[in-house]
Amino acid sequence: METDVSWTGTGIDLDRPNAARMYDYYLGGAFNFAADRHLAEQALQVMPWMREAVAANRSFLGRAVRHCVEQGIRQFLDLGSGIPTVGNVHEIAQAAEPSCRVAYVDNEPVAVAHSSHLLADDPQTTITQADLRDPEQVLAAPTVREVIDFAEPVALLAVAVLHFVPEERRPEEILAGYRQTMAPGSRLVISHVTADHDPEQARAASRVYQRADTPVLPRSRERLTAMLTGFTLLAPGLVDATEWHGVLNADAEHAGFYAAVASVD
Numbered sequence: 001m002e003t004d005v006s007w008t009g010t011g012i013d014l015d016r017p018n019a020a021r022m023y024d025y026y027l028g029g030a031f032n033f034a035a036d037r038h039l040a041e042q043a044l045q046v047m048p049w050m051r052e053a054v055a056a057n058r059s060f061l062g063r064a065v066r067h068c069v070e071q072g073i074r075q076f077l078d079l080g081s082g083i084p085t086v087g088n089v090h091e092i093a094q095a096a097e098p099s100c101r102v103a104y105v106d107n108e109p110v111a112v113a114h115s116s117h118l119l120a121d122d123p124q125t126t127i128t129q130a131d132l133r134d135p136e137q138v139l140a141a142p143t144v145r146e147v148i149d150f151a152e153p154v155a156l157l158a159v160a161v162l163h164f165v166p167e168e169r170r171p172e173e174i175l176a177g178y179r180q181t182m183a184p185g186s187r188l189v190i191s192h193v194t195a196d197h198d199p200e201q202a203r204a205a206s207r208v209y210q211r212a213d214t215p216v217l218p219r220s221r222e223r224l225t226a227m228l229t230g231f232t233l234l235a236p237g238l239v240d241a242t243e244w245h246g247v248l249n250a251d252a253e254h255a256g257f258y259a260a261v262a263s264v265d
């Protein structure tokens, strides 16, 4: 049965697969279309453990959010927040501390439409449709400013998203654009696809994603470490997502995602 798309608004090319909706498909969500499912199935053929990898990434996201709340962070700016699914950032954060506020940002219309619907009754959360590669625009958005006070520490989440930013867009400059507005004690939570463990398989999966409107660029540990210059990596450092504070997803030998939490000093 096809998903009813009438609520999604305009601006979606249903024939063009998109990473946000493919990710939703891996997670068992209903907010994806035939073209997304078709390409996701091709990705699953070259990387059969993709679903476990994505689950390991979500598991890391949950642990990192709880960790930030334990460290006293009460506000989250979630870049590339995705289509809402089980264990959304505001649900995890507010379960740990009800006063937590979350500004979600995504540039994909289905993610934005579904987030708006979900968050309509929660004054502590907002969704902004914007391109994270433009920090000035994101940081100035009234919907971001409504819930984030940059005089206080904030957790900037860039989880499973910077691999959609090509080198020519200078990802470290983008991160620096956010960092300069973040108060000392703030956190950066990052996860990122890598080809370090299985270069051939990662290359094959990247080739599949070339056919989406969101190509993926895996990065090495070395490259990611350089990208995090200006932030202080916190223990256990830049590790496989399954290893960040405990292996919670024993199904995956490695997630194929590097993960880290870093601080702004």
Ligand SMILES: C[S@@+](CC[C@H](N)C(=O)[O-])C[C@H]1O[C@@H](n2cnc3c(N)ncnc32)[C@H](O)[C@@H]1O
Pocket: 019, 020, 023, 057, 058, 061, 079, 080, 081, 082, 083, 105, 106, 107, 108, 111, 130, 131, 132, 133, 158, 159, 160, 161, 164, 214
């Ligand atoms: C793989 S999903 C990750 C979702 C969530 N962060 C997680 O880890 O579960 C990546 C999300 O980033 C969004 N995205 C990709 N490029 C973006 C950009 N330039 N600006 C804003 N969002 C972007 C996609 O639309 C998608 O929803």
